[in-house]
Amino acid sequence: xxxxxxxxxxxxxxxxPQMIQAVSEASAFQIAQQYLTENRVRIAEADDAxxxxxxxxxxxxxxxxxxxxxxHLLSKCSCTLSEEPMxxxxxxxxxxxxxxxxxxxxADAPQExxxxxxxxxxxxxxxxxxxxxIAEVKLSDVVxxxxxxxxxxxxxxxxxxxxxxxxxxSPEVSAWTHAICHLAEGRRTSDQAATRLRAEMRDRETHVxxxxxxxxxxMDEVKxxxxxxxxxxxxxxxxxxxxxxxxxxATEMVTCEAQLQLAASDLLQQDSQFEKIAGSIKxxxxxxxxxxxxxxxxxx
Ligand SMILES: [Zn+2]
Numbered sequence: 001x002x003x004x005x006x007x008x009x010x011x012x013x014x015x016x017p018q019m020i021q022a023v024s025e026a027s028a029f030q031i032a033q034q035y036l037t038e039n040r041v042r043i044a045e046a047d048d049a050x051x052x053x054x055x056x057x058x059x060x061x062x063x064x065x066x067x068x069x070x071x072h073l074l075s076k077c078s079c080t081l082s083e084e085p086m087x088x089x090x091x092x093x094x095x096x097x098x099x100x101x102x103x104x105x106x107a108d109a110p111q112e113x114x115x116x117x118x119x120x121x122x123x124x125x126x127x128x129x130x131x132x133x134i135a136e137v138k139l140s141d142v143v144x145x146x147x148x149x150x151x152x153x154x155x156x157x158x159x160x161x162x163x164x165x166x167x168x169x170s171p172e173v174s175a176w177t178h179a180i181c182h183l184a185e186g187r188r189t190s191d192q193a194a195t196r197l198r199a200e201m202r203d204r205e206t207h208v209x210x211x212x213x214x215x216x217x218x219m220d221e222v223k224x225x226x227x228x229x230x231x232x233x234x235x236x237x238x239x240x241x242x243x244x245x246x247x248x249x250a251t252e253m254v255t256c257e258a259q260l261q262l263a264a265s266d267l268l269q270q271d272s273q274f275e276k277i278a279g280s281i282k283x284x285x286x287x288x289x290x291x292x293x294x295x296x297x298x299x300x
Contacts (some may be wrong), residue, residue, distance in 0.1 A: 011048035
């Protein structure tokens with residue numbers, strides 16, 4: 001987005017926060033202050049007439065160019081926000097530039113390292129009529145970092161131990177190495193946790209397999225017991241059948257015995273009648289003999 005605001009200031013450094021706030025949308029100004037607090041504004045090059053910068057926004061990095069020209073403040077940002085008359089990024093850059101361009105309390109003293117909040121800029125700072133530059137990040141530190149980075153990358157890819165980070169004077173470079181070491185350490189911890197979890201899962205799988213086998217064995221036993229029970233049931237049924245038959249036979253035997261007793265008593269009765277008849281016949285025979293004897297004597 002581009003914007004053009006009438007502005008009577010002669011130098012960008014004269015635009016103080018109150019003035020910036022007066023022309024800004026309240027929400028955009030508030031977010032810009034937040035960006036400042038979070039150190040997300042990077043002034044790449046600046047003088048009192050022009051600032052080139054970048055801001056780490058919520059959705060990426062945006063680049064800005066802000067100029068004072070012909071009584072106007074011209075701002076350009078690579079974002080697509082519709083905040084008027086300036087986006088939060090340009091407001092953040094102006095606030096940062098104002099803070100940065102204020103004279104240091106000990107301006108007479110030799111140039112000291114910048115305060116921590118400003119140490120994070122890649123800056124070639126040019127002031128009006130003064131072209132001296134201050135490298136806030138030491139080039140030697142950057143070189144050390146770049147030399148360290150390939151071996152660190154290799155170690156991270158191989159999941160090995162990181163090489164010792166370089167000793168740097170620049171807090172920014174130290175922050176980079178610390179961030180990488182921190183990430184690598186986090187990843188190593190995660191890998192260890194993953195390995196531990198995998199081992200636990202393997203143990204549990206073994207346990208589940210063993211329990212499954214035991215269950216299978218128990219089911220086989222139950223099945224065998226069921227078969228035995230079925231066989232026993234069949235045998236019992238057979239025995240019951242046989243018992244029924246035996247009971248029937250016993251009843252029939254009792255009946256037969258009674259019939260035999262009846263037959264026997266009949267026989268006994270008939271026997272006595274035979275004896276009586278035999279006695280009668282004997283008597284008749286004796287009578288006949290007795291009758292016949294005298295008759296025989298007479299005939300002689
Ligand atoms: Zn913007």
